[in-house]
Amino acid sequence: MTPSTSRSPNGSRGDLFDPQCPTRRLLDRIGTKWTSMAVKVLAEASPDEVRFAELQRRMAGVSQKMLSVTLQGLTRDGLVDRRVEATVPPRVYYSLTPLGLTLDEPLAALREWAEQHMAEIDRANRRSDKRTSG
Amino acid sequence: MTPSTSRSPNGSRGDLFDPQCPTRRLLDRIGTKWTSMAVKVLAEASPDEVRFAELQRRMAGVSQKMLSVTLQGLTRDGLVDRRVEATVPPRVYYSLTPLGLTLDEPLAALREWAEQHMAEIDRANRRSDKRTSG
């Protein structure tokens, strides 16, 4: 990140062209591989339901490390709540905070767009492929 | 996300996380550094207005190479239209396709969320920092 070394000379409102702009930073977050999937899974679960291993099961393909890193990032951002039951062995429950729940709304819009239009994007890609290879 | 499809295009490698998931692929796209910014700039411009150099000016910090790569990706996906005027020197105009315009809607929702809630995320981060360093 941090494309430029100096601050934007104009405006400096939360503008997309400012390296510090909120949208840039939000996209950096949800653009990481597992973040949006975690948000979705947590949004669809009840707060007392999902522990670490269960989350890993529901997020097919995620490694232990990346699940940990993802959840730490979300927790740091105040989007996810981490609740530890001090038992042996320990149980750690993850859930969305109210803030995290509000993030799921625009993400859901994005998911919906993806499901509705990805086939069209695939067609466009195939057209481009034909042009290139043919 | 959409764990339904279990088809493997290559016939093997069953442990790959669903490569067909539309949301995953969409996020891979808009998660790249300059894509969403390009979409926003193009969404706010008129089709006959924006050429390569102008686009680079409006997207502060983008390199020639990455702007080219970004636009090629968007064009391949059918989200951006590339129109060449065969003059000397050439003029190349970029604009969103109708499909690209529809993508700007959920992206705008994301931008709005970012502007409304990024300050709260910053506060959450500072709280975590205090806990860690203190």
Added chain:
DNA sequence: CAGGATCCTGTATGATACTG
């Protein structure tokens, strides 16, 4: 069970130089 520590790799990004 729920992670932390380490090592390694692919790839997105960037700087620079060149071209039709």
Added chain:
DNA sequence: CAGTATCATACAGGATCCTG
């Protein structure tokens, strides 16, 4: 003007082993 080609690099992501 609108790109390509080449080289270099930082970092996200993953595999594996270790621990309270």
